[in-house]
Amino acid sequence: xxxxxxxxxxxxxxxxxxxxxxxxxxxxxxxxxxxxxxxxxxxxxxxxxxxxxxxxxxxxxxxxxxxxxxxxxxxxxxxxxxxxxxxxxxxxxxxxxxxxxxxxxxxxxxxxxxxxxxxxxxxxxxxxxxxxxxxxxxxxxxxxxxxxxxxxxxxxxxxxxxxxxxxxxxxxxxxxxxxxxxxxxxxxxxxxxxxxxxxxxxxxxxxxxxxxxxxxxxxxxxxxxxxxxxxxxxxxxxxxxxxxxxxxxxxxxxxxxxxxxxxxxxxxxxxxxxxxxxxxxxxxxxxxxxxxxxxxxxxxxxxxxxxxxxxxxxxxxxxxxxxxxxxxxxxxxxxxxxxxxxxxxxxxxxxxxxxxxxxxxxxxxxxxxxxxxxxxxxxxxxxxxxxxxxxxxxxxxxxxxxxxxxxxxxxxxxxxxxxxxxxxxxxxxxxxxxxxxxxxxxxxxxxxxx
Ligand SMILES: [Cu+2]
Numbered sequence: 099x100x101x102x103x104x105x106x107x108x109x110x111x112x113x114x115x116x117x118x119x120x121x122x123x124x125x126x127x128x129x130x131x132x133x134x135x136x137x138x139x140x141x142x143x144x145x146x147x148x149x150x151x152x153x154x155x156x157x158x159x160x161x162x163x164x165x166x167x168x169x170x171x172x173x174x175x176x177x178x179x180x181x182x183x184x185x186x187x188x189x190x191x192x193x194x195x196x197x198x199x200x201x202x203x204x205x206x207x208x209x210x211x212x213x214x215x216x217x218x219x220x221x222x223x224x225x226x227x228x229x230x231x232x233x234x235x236x237x238x239x240x241x242x243x244x245x246x247x248x249x250x251x252x253x254x255x256x257x258x259x260x261x262x263x264x265x266x267x268x269x270x271x272x273x274x275x276x277x278x279x280x281x282x283x284x285x286x287x288x289x290x291x292x293x294x295x296x297x298x299x300x301x302x303x304x305x306x307x308x309x310x311x312x313x314x315x316x317x318x319x320x321x322x323x324x325x326x327x328x329x330x331x332x333x334x335x336x337x338x339x340x341x342x343x344x345x346x347x348x349x350x351x352x353x354x355x356x357x358x359x360x361x362x363x364x365x366x367x368x369x370x371x372x373x374x375x376x377x378x379x380x381x382x383x384x385x386x387x388x389x390x391x392x393x394x395x396x397x398x399x400x401x402x403x404x405x406x407x408x409x410x411x412x413x414x415x416x417x418x419x420x421x422x423x424x425x426x427x428x429x430x431x432x433x434x435x436x437x438x439x440x441x442x443x444x445x446x447x448x449x450x451x452x453x454x455x456x457x458x459x460x461x462x463x464x465x466x467x468x469x470x471x472x473x474x475x476x477x478x479x480x481x482x483x484x485x486x487x488x489x490x491x492x493x494x495x496x497x498x499x500x501x502x503x504x505x506x507x508x509x510x511x512x513x514x515x516x517x518x519x520x521x522x523x524x525x526x527x528x529x530x531x532x533x534x535x536x537x538x539x540x541x542x543x544x545x546x547x548x
Pocket of ligand 1: 220
């Protein structure tokens, strides 16, 4: 009897939870309301079966419970009942699957007037490509990918010259225009998913998968990777901003074409030397760092990382938190660098400076640190030399007191909290894996041994 009551309570509680729970679909922002309908159909079919089967079980437990003097009647087969059950199950399963098939067919059948955007997934970041004025994406190949060619563009294909390259996890799309989304992966399987659009599709290296949708309201929507793609899979975040056509056109026009990125200056160390004169006051003549002035060592650091940080300071992405007083000192000096060419020049000069070994100041337990560093190695490399492909800078042979402070700042949300700071946000979630300042000291003491 107790079991029967427990089952009835379970059924009632489940149904109540289903209708009262706040965890329901986010408000839809695309044309795919049919996706919601298919989920609704599944809920109805499985819900009715769940209630019917469990209530029947409870009924049978009560009706046929043990009573003195009663003997059970054994009925091994019942042709009629079996036909009924087979028939009802078939109808139920067909009702669940058939709508999905027809919606799926529409999901991958792209309308003629759809524009095209390519999404590129990698551990653990997103980037995007538009076809440019000719309406055609140029050829690309994973084998051509390098720091200078992150999209793996084929330089010989004329169709690729005007392709628009968005090296940022944030994509913009115009409102009410159907768009065909082509998906490529650089390294392992990923999945492009935007819950409000009700879209998701696997990204498989060596394959181009696709689907289409029409954004139906403006706003910002999260891009998630919904395929377990490695230790930092949860940190693979991006954003789609749906704009009016005019706002979108302005944004798109400001993005560089492949041709432009090729022509962009590689940085001139001689020109950078003059610019670096002001930096020496804090960072030292050899960019060796100065603890008294809180300015870290820059020599030996990857050039692409230094460029990004200077752009972040300048663009208000780093150093905007009230408590980030050290980073705030950097903002006026980064802003003195007039444009990207100046930034690249000064970084080219820093790159030409000789390496010095910074003095160690953080003391911890390197053997504990070694274990903690295992996760970090996925992005920063086993020797902590930094990996361009994961956007993670060099840590070995850099100022340890500075890194300790950065890890505290990431952990406490002082660095990496700006909505445009996708790389910082990634490191923020990783810094939280270090329980306290002792763990930070341990891991940095281990990094020093590399
Ligand atoms: Cu992924």
